[in-house]
Amino acid sequence: MLEFKNVTKKYSDGTTAVKDLNLKVDTGEFVCFIGPSGCGKTTTMKMVNRLIDITEGSILVDDKDIKEQDAVELRRSMGYVIQQIGLMPHMTIKENIVLVGTLLQWPKERKDERARELLKLVNMPEDYLDKYPHELSGGQQQRIGVLRALAVNPPLILMDEPFGALDPITRDSLQEEFKKLQKELNKTIIFVTHDMDEALKLADRVVIMRDGEIVQADTPENIVRHP
Ligand code: ADP
């Protein structure tokens, strides 16, 4: 599904943020990247959806080099959820959820139906569709951010500390909810966190990074057994 081949990122100021990264992620696998701030997690995610260029090496999605694909199309083919979800404040929740559908010129009925269907996944009442982001709690807004990434049903979802800004209780319940959701959806997920508990709780495989390099990649059980 997703493969990193000798991937290196050097920023223009000389910082090497990622060094010779090699990793294969299977379809349907939930992989957590974990490591201290500055170890290269966000840089890795940004390379996958081509927000930044790869300096050396290549990233393949379904055996195709992402460099050879149209960047806009590539971005639309994967969901991306970040900590600062950035819902559009002047758009309703419905319009926010199906934002990419609007870009793809989906007809109104299709957007309405998809928005309703998605909201059900997180057990929020339908009347939320007509509300605006500021009328929702932080946890609810973050749920909408996740739904927005699922809207066009992409096989691959990138999540960069999606629950990082939430209070511990909301965060716990969102983690539970998301783990259940993942079992139903069977998406390939790359999830970035600096919280080991979160990684162990959610992931099929935990990838530990330090100074731009992978130091360990294993199942949660083995990580706990051989730290
Ligand atoms: P690239 O080499 O990918 O084009 P740049 O070095 O041009 O990246 O930086 C892109 C943006 O990131 C710039 O707006 C820059 O100000 C900002 N930036 C520079 N250094 C850092 C840093 N250490 N951490 C986060 N952002 C940074």
Ligand code: ADP
């Ligand atoms: P993490 O997500 O693990 O906190 P990042 O990928 O944001 O790490 O950053 C990795 C390294 O690259 C850090 O040393 C950071 O300061 C540096 N960095 C990030 N963005 C830029 C940029 N645009 N320009 C220069 N250096 C950057």
